[in-house]
Ligand SMILES: Nc1ncnc2c1ncn2[C@@H]1O[C@H](COP(=O)(O)OP(=O)(O)O)[C@@H](O)[C@H]1O
C-alpha cells in the first residue's frame with residue numbers, strides 16, 4: 001500500500017487543551033468525507049445508551065453539520081445560540097430517539113467553520129461544562145485535517161478513525177493519522193472499517209496501515225503509533241434505508257448485520273474506554 005500513501009504535509013501545531021482529565025471524550029473522525037462518521041456516531045450512541053450509559057453526541061462537523069437530519073430532529077435552540085449567548089447550554093441539549101443526548105450545531109454554524117480564538121474559547125467552555133455530566137461524549141467531527149477538525153479532535157481523550165476499504169479513504173485516513181500523531185502526539189488510534197465486503201477485511205486493512213505508518217512515520221523513541229482495530233461494519237442496504245427514513249439503524253433494524261456490528265463496537269468501547277479510569 002506504500003506506493004499510494006503519500007506523506008502528508010506538516011501542519012502548524014494544534015492547541016493542547018486541558019480537558020482530558022474531565023472525562024471520556026471520543027472524537028469520531030476520518031480522512032475522507034462520506035465514510036459513515038455521522039452514522040457510526042449516532043448508532044454507537046444508541047447502542048451505548050441501551051447498555052445504560054449516559055451518552056452525548058456533539059455535532060462538531062461545524063461546516064457540514066447534519067446529525068439533525070439523520071436523527072430527524074428540529075431543535076429550536078442550537079450550539080449557535082449558545083455560542084452567541086442567546087441560550088443556555090442546557091437549553092440546547094435535546095433527547096435523541098435512541099435514548100442519548102445531542103447537541104446540534106444547526107445551519108448557523110457555518111461561520112464557525114473557521115477556527116478563530118473566539119470559536120476555540122466557546123468550544124472549550126462548552127465542552128468543559130458538558131463532559132462531567134456524561135459517561136462518554138462522542139464528537140461527530142468533520143473529515144480531513146482542517147484547523148477546525150483538528151481542534152475538535154484535540155479536545156478528545158480518544159480518537160476513532162472511520163475509513164472504508166476504498167483506496168482514497170485509506171490514503172486520507174493515513175494522512176489524518178499522520179497529522180494526529182505529529183501534532184497531537186497521539187499514540188493510540190482506534191479504527192473502524194465501515195462498509196466492508198468480507199469478514200476480516202478491516203483487520204487486514206488496519207494491519208497494512210500500521211505497517212505503512214511504522215515504515216514512514218518517525219515518532220519519539222519508545223512512543224510507537226498503535227492502531228487499535230475496534231471492528232468492522234459490513235456494507236448493508238438497511239443503513240441507506242434507515243438514513244432515507246431518518247431513523248436510527250439500531251431502532252429500525254436492530255438485527256441487521258451492520259446494527260449487530262455496531263452493538264459489538266459498543267461492548268468493546270465500554271470495556272476499553274468507558275470503564276477505564278481517566
Ligand atoms: N455500513 C454501511 N452500509 C451501507 N451504507 C452505508 C454504511 N455506512 C454509511 N453508509 C452510507 O453512507 C452515507 C454517508 O454516511 P455519513 O455517516 O453521513 O458519512 P460522514 O458523516 O462520514 O460524512 C450514509 O448516508 C449511508 O447511506
Ligand SMILES: [Mg+2]
Nearest residue numbers: 037038061066
Ligand atoms: Mg457527517
